[in-house]
Amino acid sequence: MKTAEELHRILTDKFGEELFELKQDVPVAPWIIVKAEQIREVSKFLRDEPGLRFDSLMCLSGVHYPKENTLGLTYHLFSTSEKHKLTLKVIMPEDDAHLPTVEQIWKTADWHEREAFDMFGIRFDGHPDHRRILCPDDWEGYPLRKDYQVQEFYRGMKVEY
C-alpha cells in the first residue's frame, strides 16, 4: 500500500519531474495532475509495474471548469492486489480537448470515455468506437458543459417542454 506522495515520487523518478504536479492541501484525498499526452504511458506503467498494479479503473469523469476555460478528466484508480488508490487528473483547454485513450489498458474506460465525449466533448485519440453513448448520435452540443444551451428542435420535435 503506497500513499500519493510515494506514488508521485515513483512517477517523477520514471518519467521526469516536470510532467506531474501533486496536489496535497485538499480535503479527503490528494491527486496528481498529469500532462494529457503522457496519460497513456503513465497508465500502462501504473497498471503493469510490480508493486503498483493498478488493475482497476474505478471511475473516469469529465469536469468542466468554466472560470479557467478548461476541461478536466479525473481517473480514479485502484489496485485489487496492493489495495491502494490513486487519483489522476488531466487538464485540457476547452477548445482543443483531446488526449490518448486508455481503453486498451482498462476496458472500463471504453464506455466511460464515450460518456465523457458525449457529455463534455473531450476527444480520445485511438478509441476504437468513438461516438456518443447516451445522447442520440446527431445531438448537438455537450450537455454537461456549464455553458450548454439545449437545442430548440431535435428532428422537428421541440426539446424544451
Added chain:
Amino acid sequence: MTNVKEKGPEVTLTPPVDAGNGLKTQEMVINMGPQHPSTHGVLRMELTLNGEIVTRAVPHIGYLHRCFEKHSEAMNDYNKVVPYVDRMDYVAAMNNELGYAIAMERLMDIQVNDRVEFIRVIMAELQRIASHLLAIGTFGLDIGAFTPFLYCFIEREKILDIFEKASGARLLYNYIWIGGLMNDVPADFKSDTAAFVKSFRPKIKELNDLLSHNKIFIDRTANVGVLPDKVAINYGVSGPSLRGSGVKWDLRKDDPYSIYDRFEFDVIAGQGEMGTVGDCWDRYIVRVWEMEESLKIIEQALDQMPDEGDVQEAIPKKIRPPAGEIYCRTETPRGELGYYIISDKSTTPFRVKARAPSFVNLSVLPAISIGAMVADMVAIIGSIDIVLGEVDR
C-alpha cells in the same frame, strides 16, 4: 485529430455463401429491443447472427437518459439530489441514498450516531434482499419459469411494507439523508423485521428447490455466458456478476464503509458447481446465497441496535461542504456504486458523477456473448441484472 464517428459503426457482413441447393446464406443483423420483455427496460441490442449464433453484439443505451448529473448541478441544495439518486437504480433506492449520504458525510466530516448507522445497515440489507429477489424472479421469468417470479414478489412485498411503514414510500424512499434519516423507524420496526427474517429463511430453501436445482433451469444457464475473472476485473465488473466469476470481492469487506466491519458475514463467490466458473448459473446462485448473508447481517444488527438516539441530530442546517472533491464507493446489489462529488464551497453541487454498476457491468456484454445462441442472450442479459434507470442515468 481524432476521427469521431457521427453514426454507429458500419456493419460488414461476411459475403453470401452458397448453401448447396441453389440458395445463398448470409449473416443477418437483427435488433433485440428496445421494447423487448427480456431486456429489463429499454435496451437495444444490435445482433449480427450466423444462423442462430451471435457473431457480434452491440448494446445501444440511452433510451432512459435524463442527465441526472445536470439535474444535480441545477439543485441549489445537496439534499435535493437525494430523490434523484433514488431514481437511478429504482429497485435498490436505499442503497443509492446510502452511498450518496456517506460520500457527502465524508466530504463534510460528519459523524452520525450508532442508531442511524444500524438503521441504515438494516435498510440497506433489506433492500439488497428485495433487489436480489427481483433479479432472481425476473431471471427465472426470462428463462421461462413463471412461478418462482410470483414467489419472489410475495417476499419482496413484505420488505416493501417495512419500508412503507418507515418512510411512507414503497419504491423511491428519500429516507436516508445527509447526516441522518428522514425520521425514526416506527416502534414495531424491530419486531416486523425480526418476523420477516424468521419467515424468509425457509423460503430460500424453497426457492432453491423450485428454481436453482431445476433441470431445465440448469440446462439453460450452466456453461452459458462464461465471464472469466481476469476479463471481469479489466472491464471493471463488480457486485454479484464479479463474484460469480469466483472473485471474492465485496466492498463491505474490502473497503468497509458505515459499520459493516462490525458484522460477521461471508463473501459468496461462484464455484462452477453446475458448469464453468463465471457462467450464468454462478451469477444467479451468488445472489441467492447473498440473501442468506444479508439475513445474517440484519439479525446481528437487530441485536446490537441501540434504542436511544436522535436520528436527526447530525443533519446540518445548511449544507456547505468545504471546497474539494471525493470519490466514495459503496456496494449496492448490483456492484460498486461510486459518487464523484466536487464542491466549490457553495450550496450547489459543482459536479456529481455517479459511477453506476449496471453501466459498467453491461459494457462486458459484447465480450461474453460472442458464440452464444439468441435464446442464450436472454439468459446472459438477465444474469448480469441490469437496471436501465442506472445504466442511462
